[in-house]
Amino acid sequence: MDTEAQHTERGRSSGEEERSRSARVSGTVPGASGTPEGTEATEAPAALEAPEAPEEEAGEPSGFLTWRRTAAIGLACVVFLLLFSHFVLQPFLVPSSSMEPTLQVGDRILVNKLAYRFGSEPRRGDVVVFDGTGSFVQEEATGNPVTGLLHDAAAALGLAEPDETDFVKRVIGTGGDRVVCCDKDGRITVNGVPVREQYVMLGDQPSSVPFDIVVPDGTLWVMGDHRSQSSDSRDHLGQPGGGVVPVDKVVGRADWIGWPFGRWSTVPETDAFAAVPQWTGGGHATGRGRGHG
Template sequence: MDTEAPHTQRGHSSPGEGEERSRFVLSGAGPAEDPGARTDPGKAGWLTWRRAGLLGMACTVFLLLFSNFVLQPFLIPSRSMEPTLAVGDRVLVNKLAYRFGATPERGDVVVFDGKGSFVRETPDGNPIGDALHGAASALGLAEPSDTDFVKRVVGVGGDDVVCDGNGRIKVNGVPLDEPYLFPGDSGSRVPFRVVVPLGTLWVMGDHRSQSRDSRDHLGEPGGGMVPVEKVIGRADWIGWPVSRWGDAGSVGGGRG
């Protein structure tokens, strides 16, 4: 007689079904989303703009510091340095060129502060306006200050610079080769002879007939000489427009 009781149907889930349910719960989407935890789109946009604004401010501060101490764009406002530099050119002024004991040499194109040599010292104007204009000028977005000039060094301290009646410039008795002059211009239409004091420079524009330079200040205090400490830097490259990219024309003729 078969004494084994027949199997009865289970009234609850089998182990296999329980495991499937557990896996489903564990791998599901998790707890329901809390409506209060959703990000406000307006707030997210404001945060994005805030980050962009802070990044823009940081970039502007970096550019200002870089232009004040290393390399500054300088907008050419006049024809006095043609054909080397044209109106609207933005030259990059190397402010490290004379920082570590080096001094300007003949042939260098330099940017300098003309207060006390080319223009009279004047009382300070509106500090805020001057600061804003200075920042725009430092970024190459505005014309330079009326007291900033760009010219070529023709004579350095100790040089005897002469222009005879033929319009030829001689430095220490040696005729100066000036391939950079504007076509048709001579070295100078006005004869002169100066001995450049130590620590100063005699500067002239490449477009001699359109340049107000050291020659125009001979009878004034300082005699048209630019103190070396007033030199802002050397104009090394033309950065804009793209069609004029390249060397800004410094020829570095040395002291000879």
């Protein structure tokens, strides 16, 4: 028996098996086209290649693009809120105690600007916000226009005190009403009917200033609920405008208290004027007002 030949065959066979195992590990087949037998592959298979990173836009870093998108969304939200507050519902910061106990200092009320937009007009008992220029304030405030614009934007969002020409009061008389203070029991009367004003601050008189006025058509007679701390129509008797507020100067009706959360509610309605008829008399008299702070 030729033992040398057998050893040679076994040695060759062992070498080929080793190369075959190496080829399977490296992903090549011995003798395959394009790869000489016995040559080890150096490239990774296509399925294992790392994916290419996405290209960034025109050389701008992704962080900058994210910031720009966020700024655009924020600006759009601010513009939407400003438009919404200008035409529909405006927050209004109550700066004084003149409407206590109904409204407290620091309350943010939501003023419904659509309440009087479609033919409706303010009614007795409504709490309204109005521009007092020409009635409560004789001249418009002047100042830096840029500062004024920023203040108006903040006020429109309820983040700053309202303009000095903006006021919040309760409607006591509308066009044609005769409003008198006071009857023998110390009550205000409207068209001859005593008004039981349960919203007035406890301990306050209905008014310490006597007056008798027929409200001109298209105007309102307004008073604060905290009568001893309210500068209202009584204080402007005898001045240009006579203390009444033109209806077209009304910004809207205060319908809700939106802040603080502990006072989140609607502004209470009143039935104090339910029995008041329309005034059919004529003529009017005015009394002199006195400062109320």
